[in-house]
Amino acid sequence: MAKLNRYWKLARRPVGNDFASALELVEHELETLVDGDVLIQNAYFSLDAGTRMWMSPREDSYSPPTPLHSPIIGMVLGRVVESRHPDFRSGDLVRAYGQWSDFSISRPDETYVERVSWQLDDLLQHLAVFGPNGWTAYLGVVEYGQTKPGDTFVVSAASGVTGALAGQVAAQLGCRVIGITGSTQKEAWLKEELGFDATIDHRQEDVAMRLRELCPEGINVYFDNVGGTILDAALENMALFGRVAVCGLLVHYDKETPVPGPYKFDQILMKRLQFTGFFSPDFYHRGPDVNRILKSWYEAGKLKMRFDVTQGLENTLEAYGKLFNGQKIGKSLVQVADL
Template sequence: MGEQNRQWVLTHRPVGNKYADAVELVSMQTPDLAEGDVLIRNIYFSLDAGTRMWMGPREDSYSPPTPLGSPIISTVLGSVVASRHPDFQSGDLVRAYGQWADFSISRPDEVYVERVSRRLDDLRQHLGVFGANGWTAYLGVLEYGAARPGETFVVSAASGVTGALAGQIAKQHGCRVVGITGSPRKSAWLTEELGFDAAIDRNAVDLEQALRETCPEGVDVYFDNVGGAVLDSVLANMSLFGRVAVCGLLVHYDQNEPLPGPARFDQILMKRLTMTGFFSPDFYHRGPDLNRRMRPWYEQGKLQMAFDVTPGLENTLDAYSTLFTGGKIGKALVQVGDLDATSGLS
């Protein structure tokens, strides 16, 4: 006998930031598990800007488009409630590729599923500091961006999860850190709570000019989360031999055509820049080691993450649109379950 499960299913390719016409909440019984499957009762699932790209038709992205009629995939934190995989048992707390749903069905031999510890003061950090965003931030700063102590480090979407973690990691590494945000409240969070040296509200200033004033000796490392006009403003301010770590192109995710730019591509030659793209599934296997490295900073309060938690599966679409309208700070999650009620073990 299956569990009653509600899940968000993609029915049409969305237009812009409108999801109500493209995604439908469908209720059904979970099917019998096939050999190798696990059934996870979701507690939280992650809202990620990249999901928007997979809702669209682009075939040349780093993941194929979500087929119409399929559930929306996302990273979930939840409890295994039934398993037909020898490595997972009922009661395990897992972080996994699952679905925007009450329950996820995942196949660990084919998609990412990892048992995680219950001994963490805030279990949401399995989807924050100690999950894919943390690993992306860490490697984007230290390996792909190759930041060095004393350098000027700039990050966009800095009040988002990856940007806020990248800035804090660069700070711990000895960089001067500047965040680009979308509001004074977010800028204040970065400088007053997270230790950023400066923050620029991109909606309040001429960004290119503001960067020139804030980074008079140029930007040595730019951790790009958004692309578009912000990237052009930073390219115009890069220092000689600077590095651009291309983490995300958020402003383009709702576009189906190849990008025409960046407009300031010339700066790559003029400043002898290095631009490197990177994608977290390429380094998931390094997660345990990266978590060990970040743990001391976390325990000392030097690596923090705030959560913007939306309760209720039915509220997912409104919460998701805030990623693109800038209406939230930190890591966006939807909460659909309760750890105590679901695990039986905590």
């Protein structure tokens, strides 16, 4: 008998962060696998801010928009339960592009599917430290941001998974690390548990003024996760020959037309700044090499991540909203089955 599968589909383009009016949870019978397919029982899937961008109709993003009536795509961690691909077997633990669903059918020759080890103290770290967020943080800091020991390093969305990892990587390189985040509780996590030197609450404080106080010699590297007014505040405070590693532009993702700015664009010339954008699928193939470096820090207790895990596929939208209203800390996941 065919297996039933539930998945979230994009029924309409969302307005702002009203996901409940735009996404629908639907049930269907899973298709029969064909050669080259693997069937994954999702245990967890990742909630990513970038997914919001693909819910919009904009064609000029780094991936085309999700077509209406299609499943929402996301990174999953799950167990292969059936394989028609020679390199995968039932029981394999995989990280893969799947769907916000109970099961994902993926084609490893066409899309990202990677077998990962069962030998990890916390298997969820396959979706954090040792997955695309960890690689983005590491390469964003080390290669795209060209961060050096002694640099003053500032990161926005610092309590989110990529920002928190980027700050810890910079700390390992010997930088002074300042995180911009949105609550006292998040500031405490960053300073007391992750070793950030200082934090700024963008909901309570004047970010430009606080950066001026905290970085009298200027910012050498700004790791941008949000864009908007926080990017302007950083630009105003950059050091000569500073670097801006553009990881994400979170405040743009729910806009249907280009967002003007940054207002302080002239600082690129005045301070001779270097801007570099980067996108993790470009370097997925480097994941195993980067993981070897991250592993040594992780095992030494110098790279940490906490999880905001929501139980149940039906609670996905509420969990997703928390990425944008500041109501969560660390990596956001939905659990739909046991591993």
